[in-house]
Amino acid sequence: LPVVTVPNVLDSLTVEREVTTRLAALEPTIRAQVNVQASGAPRRSSSGLVPRDVHVLANAARHLFREGESFEHITPSMARVAQRGARTPVMVGAALGSFKLED
Numbered sequence: 001l002p003v004v005t006v007p008n009v010l011d012s013l014t015v016e017r018e019v020t021t022r023l024a025a026l027e028p029t030i031r032a033q034v035n036v037q038a039s040g041a042p043r044r045s046s047s048g049l050v051p052r053d054v055h056v057l058a059n060a061a062r063h064l065f066r067e068g069e070s071f072e073h074i075t076p077s078m079a080r081v082a083q084r085g086a087r088t089p090v091m092v093g094a095a096l097g098s099f100k101l102e103d
Contacts, residue, residue: 025054064083
């Protein structure tokens with residue numbers, strides 16, 4: 001018997017939802033930049049034009065792609081961690097001669 005492949009509708013719906021979610025995160029930042037451009041003062045970034053959470057989520061919508069992770073579950077806090085990288089312990093008290101690891 002011939003093998004018939006049927007496109008996976010669930011996968012295409014998942015992709016569509018992911019794209020729609022990411023575009024929705026970008027919209028407020030683009031609107032803010034277009035509004036400022038219309039007033040004669042174009043800005044390269046939406047930083048300072050929209051709330052910080054909106055700005056960081058828009059950056060994540062553009063740049064944060066992880067296998068098996070849907071953008072709709074990304075919080076501003078998660079986006080900040082991804083943007084800055086995981087915090088690493090630092091040496092405290094080096095000048096005093098006593099060393100202690102802190103998070």
